[in-house]
Amino acid sequence: MLRERFNEDLKTAMKSRDQAAVSTLRMINSTLKDRDIAARPKGITQVDEAEIIDMLQKMVRQRQESIELYKQGGRQELVDKEQAEIDLIERYLPKKLSDAEQADAIAKAIAETGAASIKDMGKVMAALKAGYAGRMDFSKVGPALKAKLGG
Template identity: 55%
Template sequence: MLRDNINTAVKEAMKAKDERKLSTLRMVNSTIKNADIEARGQGKPPLGDTELLSLLQKMIKQRQESVELYDKGGRAELADQERAEIAVIQAYLPQQMSDDEVKAAISVVITETGAAGIKDMGKVIGALKAKYAGQMDFGKASGMVKAALAG
């Protein structure tokens, strides 16, 4: 489904002659194909939507790191280019949860899994990833889970 949306958007960007969107979507498609090839080499099927969401989040995180470096280096034009790519990629992610929504989801999952301490952190993160893939930043969420399990 997500692949189809991206491929349709590539065609629309071509018709609209939107070079920035077109080049970003082609890069996304290339990254997806490379990940599929890698999965096939390991005997796995092509990536599903959940894995694709994770891949898109990784791409966004890489661009955010680049923006920071470009801003520090005084390269505003390159930082703006990365921000434009982030905006295009984010359009294919589900709406991100607010911090309050993430905290509520964490408490529900902790209750559901019966997590009692830090040793259960992996179980909680795994359940969150299964339920909320693409909807939260798991780097931030893991800190919240750790705090909830420790407190």
């Protein structure tokens, strides 16, 4: 589904002569093709949606890191370019959970896995990643989970 959306949006961007969108969508397609090729030795011809979402999240993180460096260097035009790419990439990512929704999901995962201590953190994280991949900021989930499990 995402794969088709990329191609359709690329065609639309080309017709409307939106160079920034064309460039970003071509970059997404190129990165996706690289992932597909890397997966071939495992017997996979095309990576799945979860892998595509992971790829998009990495692309956003890379651009956020670049923005920080460009800000330090006083390169506002590059900051703007990177931010435009982030905005376009985020259109394809699932909607992020709010802090309250994230807290509810953590509580539910703890209950479902029967986690009682910090030793069970891996089980809970696995359950959250399976159910909420792309919708949670897992760098914030870890500390919140530790607090709930008494770590």
